[in-house]
Amino acid sequence: MGFLEVLTTSVNTFLPALGQTVRLAIVVLIVATILGVIFGLFTVSNVKVLELISKIYIGIIRGTPLLVQTFIIYYGLAQSLRPFGFQWKAIGGPFTAGIVALSLNAGAYMAEIVRGGIEAVDVGQMEAARSLGLSYGKAMQKIILPQAFFTMLPAIINQFIITLKDTSLISIIGIRELTQNGKILSSNAVAKSMPIWLVVAFYYLVICTVLSQVAKIVERKVSHRAK
């Protein structure tokens, strides 16, 4: 069986797997963005405790592989929390564990992007806002973050694409997303390995391309507002 045959005959298993990958990615990107904004704000807060918390978080995530993080969260956490009645099964199984692992991972990188974006905004913007009587939070929300968003956008999109592809690592804990589906099909040995993995790659290429194109449109729409 060649590439096209595999592509057409395996639609019934690949479409649900694709759905799983996309669902995983969407949830993770939302959670990671929220985490990124929170920890990014911590980093620039000038509050020592918050800075330290986010430094430790980012340091640990960046200093360890995603695969190991996933094992710690899925196997490690399950075992050490079992005495307290915790089970991944009770809260959605490996899918939830995958979301937690990937979100924590991508969140740390997003935090660095948010920090960079905020630091790139001229300090005069914050000073002007504060001098009018606006609080730090209001100034962040109305002036600094919207401006930072323009500069962060390319990096955010880049991180989205990386995270989207990182979902393939989560196959290891048994979520039947694209990569796991490829593994199952190739172990059935009806088809050869090569065409199966090319089909898997093809699906990733399609969703990454779609994401890039959407991102390009968004970027074009907001860029006329930037300075």
Next chain:
Amino acid sequence: MQNKNIAERPVKISVKNLNKCFGELEVLKDMSVEVHEGEVVCLIGPSGSGKSTFLRCLNRLEDANGGTIIVDGQNITDKKININKVRENIGMVFQHFNLFSNLNILNNITLAPVELKLMNKEDARKKAMELLERVGLADKAESYPAQLSGGQKQRCAIARSLAMSPDVMLFDEPTSALDPEMVGEVLDVMKVLAKEGMTMIIVTHEMGFAREVADRIIFMDGGYIVEEGTPDEIFNHAKEARTISFLNKVL
């Protein structure tokens, strides 16, 4: 101009023994100044003399290391006071304008009054348009800061400050970043404000302007007040050698 008259007016800002350091560097040494209601004070002096730092201490953009700053009876060096509330009454105009680049001109002006719930959107918009009319920018309401010239930006920045109806206006070298042909339009707006009785503290290198509008000139050097007096006293009859040498260089 009318010095006797001014000295009898209530004190608006009272600074006593203000000290400010940046690390090891002492920028302000024991500064004491009183500014009365409606007074226009111009701070002059060489770069690095502490003029801007002094101004930025007055609305706590810089934290003082010692001394007291009392604005309208409130000690703003006290950490417990609500500094945001105090800042609502102190307008500040910056050398580099600092207009909010993500907002159009109208929203630059209405943001603070609306967010701080001092006005509803409609009233804030009306007031903003009046102010833009006053500074000659009514036709730029929908433009973004990036589309304006330096002089226009600074006039808009003044309008933004005025939208809060402040009692005091601080100007930090408002014309230093402008092309020469745009300096006049900004100074004209400031002159009108001075005439209307706004209390103003202005850090400036525009000596002609200082001479014309100031009630009092303060000459600073090395973190001290070297000499202060009426424009006539400073520009025509300076006593201190450092004042004379500075004025000889800039006039």
